[in-house]
Amino acid sequence: MFAKGQTVIQYMEQLAPKYLAYPDDRDRIGLQLGTLQKEIRTILVALDVNEEVVDEAVRVGADLIIAHHAIIFRALKHIQTDSPMGKVYERLIKNDIAVYIAHTNLDIAEGGMNDWMAEALGIQHTVPVEETQREQLYKLVVFVPRTHADQVREALFGAGAGAIGNYSSCSFNIEGTGTFMPEEGTNPFLGSVGKLEKAEEMRIETIVPQGIRSHVIQAMLKAHPYEEVAYDIYPLDLKGRAFGLGRVGKLDQEQTLAQFADKVKEKLDVPYVRVVGDLNRILRKAAVIGGSGGRFYPAARFRGADVLVTGDVDYHTAQDAYHAGIALIDPGHHAEKIMKIKVAEWMKAKLEQNRYETKVIASEISTEPFRFM
Structure with a gap:
């Protein structure tokens, strides 16, 4: 027996309840395209939804994509099927593939994005960076x-x-x-x-x-x-x-900023990190915020963090953090790809527990837009 679309989403919202979403009306979560009034034989879990991910969804026979980043962020005035995103919408509709988004609610949820990242980095006994x-x-x-x-x-x-x-x-x-x-x-x-x-x-x-x-x-x-x-x-x-957003807690062991940067690179599986601060500095407490969390460095510092791990740090934020005395490690926004395997594992276990035959697949497509030379 295959799970109905509404059943799958009920499970997803047990992991990432919608009411947890960051109080910002710009966030886009929930069903963004398609219908849930159907059987779901295969679910594809992705960080982003682009042409390559949709090709993958068609190839594996997915009826539903659960993604972290929205495919519709601003109000649409038209859909032109010869535009890049217009092609994506058209292919999804023609292949009857629904798209559901769990964004800041997945970031904030207990056992969600930031807990996965904190666990990977050895950050223990955590509390939110910003409630x-x-x-x-x-x-x-x-x-x-x-x-x-x-x-x-x-x-x-x-x-x-x-x-x-x-x-x-x-x-x-x-x-x-x-x-x-x-x-x-x-x-x-x-x-x-x-x-x-x-x-x-x-x-x-x-x-x-x-x-x-x-x-x-x-x-x-x-x-x-x-x-x-x-x-x-x-x-x-x-x-x-x-x-709240992010997690802050004690490191499993004291280490230098250089050692911790190497750990971030390894555990989050990224090709490089950008580091702000003295590489010989001893770290005892760390914070992590998936995505773009540079603006929260004062909150992380207030919570006692020696270092904040987050993506998309801009030049002036880096300077301000340096002078404020908190180190930064930027692994890029794409480090959030950890959610693909984690959500897929969670959903697979939930479906099996309830004796559904629906398959769950973690996307193998890298949606990292940058190339490193």
């Missing part, structure tokens, strides 16, 4: 017959509810009496049609993070014995985890 938002928490209250309270609690906790700091399976439970009268057309778990029923019930309260709210509610409804479940869910002023 963009705090996770919204909700209180879920559900009324359950006492005989099924354990079953429903287990379903809630299994779906991820009940986490407070480093504690899990947190809930509050009160015994009471529920009343209800089944009307015509009902099939009650307890009681009879037209007769007022009293039932010994438990009021279960627990905490639910925004990102898994729908998943938790679905698990609760599935485990609950009642035909109509009485429950409340409401937002709390209390906030949860911090989300």
Whole structure:
């Protein structure tokens, strides 16, 4: 059985929820072209979508491309099929290939782009370089017959509810009496049609993070014995985890800037890096921001980073960072290609776990526009 397009994207948005996207209306995420109302036999994961990547998608029989960088960034006034991008759109449409974008939401997500880069570089015990938002928490209250309270609690906790700091399976439970009268057309778990029923019930309260709210509610409804479940869910002023751009943390071992630059080059598989700072400087704490993150060097410095690894650093930013006392290593924007294998591995495991036969392929096309001489 092959997964439907909407199912694939539900999984993708578990990895990179759309609400995490950087608060900038210029970011373009989500479905950009095509339809998800179809079976997906093959998914191609790419950093960018250009003519060569579309050729690859056609060659492998892809129905969907999941990419990091948008193919439509500004509003289109027309599509000319003899223009470079017009050809790309035309080929995608003619071959019924949908394109879905996960950009800054994938950057910011826990277990996403910046965590992959930090892990590769030996940056440990990380926090965001710049916090963009705090996770919204909700209180879920559900009324359950006492005989099924354990079953429903287990379903809630299994779906991820009940986490407070480093504690899990947190809930509050009160015994009471529920009343209800089944009307015509009902099939009650307890009681009879037209007769007022009293039932010994438990009021279960627990905490639910925004990102898994729908998943938790679905698990609760599935485990609950009642035909109509009485429950409340409401937002709390209390906030949860911090989300943000980049990662900063301690290096797995002290090293010089020169040694760390070599490591960046090796682990991110790039042909060269540009370095700002004293090559003999000892590094203990490092930050990384995928893509173009040079403007965040003050935030990285404020977090105690000795060095920031990021792409597309311009001349004046390099000078300012040097005088501010923070080193820079620029591996280029294309270092984000790490997402191809990581997203493909994650999606493949998710599909196999749910017994789908949909194939997931990491693009083998390099979309690096620069040549190094």
